Amino acid sequence: MPNRLIDALSISHPIIQAPMAGGITTAELVTAVSEAGALGMIGAGYLDAESTRHQIHEVKAETDKPFGINLFVPSPYKEEKDIIQKAQLSLQPYLEKLGSLGVESAFTSYEQTLEIFYRQVNVVIEEQVRVCSFTFGMPSSDVIHSLKQAGIYTIGTATTLSEALAIEAAGMDAVVLQGSEAGGHRGNFLAGVEQSMIGLMALIPQTVDQVNIPVIAAGGIMDRRGVQAAQCLGAEGAQLGTAFLTCKESGANPLYKQAILEGQQEDKTTLTKAFSGKAARGIENDFIREMRKFEQELPDFPIQNTLTKSIRSAAAQHNDRNMMSLWCGQNPNLAEPITAQQLMHKLVDEA
Structure with missing residues (x-):
């Protein structure tokens, strides 16, 4: 079968890290994946323009070899002092336990965040990165037009059919379908999280029947079986996160990798807003369980993410994974501590 993704990106295998x-x-990870014939991707969501260019x-x-980059699309948010103060109070016991000096008190405004985003887009264009994908929403038509004028392949992220249709209507080249099984932050932008929790195997067929751009499946795919299942349902590519996270070249904290590799079936993953203010799937720990009672009162992303930064950093230093954000998909039992090249071999070469 012809594969538009392989042809457009000049890659050998329809797999995206x-x-x-x-x-x-x-x-190192991005390079290893691209050298193996797939598409390595830089995650630039938390970087500024200079750091983006450097990576x-x-x-x-x-x-x-071709590689890509992903940017977070900023959504409007406000600094509501009373909500922030309540969140700071709820976090105080964890700061004291870890011996941390305190939470961040200076936040980047939405206008500043938007400016950083536009500067990142300019860097992507200037550096002629082959692929630029987006999460947390759709960029403006001007941004999409500028990227396409520069010959850059654009990919949106959708959690529902409606979002996939919106991405296609905006003129983007392909869409990543993020099933409910996916680890990390949810990419929904047209509906709430509860309305966007569709399993990948249900989401793929209904979407490929309605959109004309290539569909890339994401969520719980860890091995060749998952890639083949997605392709059987009509996806032209598969995007894997947790499987690459435990690879040797990944920059994930060793404790983070260990938590995934040692996780048993009963170490369930869960959705939480406790760490960042945005729903994300990760391994459940004490912080998530204890913060659940405050979850509906937390400030939005990225403010809560800034508030918990010192907690997450101190937890890593103290080897305390009960206060770390351990983002992970619903299929961690298949994760392995191997190189990216070995993983690629298992994904595409093994019968």
Whole structure:
């Protein structure tokens, strides 16, 4: 069967390494994936323009193969002092337990966040990165037009058919379908989280029947079986996150990798807003359980994410994974501590 994704991106295998932000998608990981014939992706969601350019240069120095980058689309948010103060009070016991000095008190405004985003887009265009994908919403028509004028392949992220249709209508080249099984932050932008929790195997067929752009499946795919199942339902590519997170080249904290690799079936994943203010799937721990009673009162992303930054950092230093954000999909039992090249071999070469 012809595969538009392979043809458009000049890759050998229709596999994309998920662009996990926060230092996981190192230049080493992106390079290894692209060198293996798939599409390595930089997760630039938390970077500024200078750091974004620096990581692009790092990857370019190691490979001439196609690779991509992912940006977070900013959504409007306000600094509501009373809500922030309540959140700070709820976090105080954890700060004291970890011996941390306190939470961040300076926040980036929505206008500043938007400016950083536009600067990142300009860097992507200037550096002629082959692919640019987006999460948390759709960029403006001007941004999409500028990228396409520069010959950059654009990919949106959808959690429902309606979102996929909106991405196609906006003129983007392909869409990542994020099933409810996916680890990390939810990419919904047209409906609430509860209305967007559709399993991947149900989401793919209803979407490929309605959209004409290539569909990339994401959520719980860890091995060749998952890739083949997605393709059987009509997806032209598969995006894997947790499987690459435990690879040797990943920049994930060793404790984080260990939590996934040692996780038993009963170590369930759950959705939480406790760490960032935005719903995300990860391994349930004490922080998530204890913060659940405050969850409906927390400030929105990225303010809550800033508030918990010192907690997450101190927890990593103290080897306390009960206060770390351990984002993970619903299929961690298949994760392995192998190299990206070995994982790619298992995905495409093994019968």
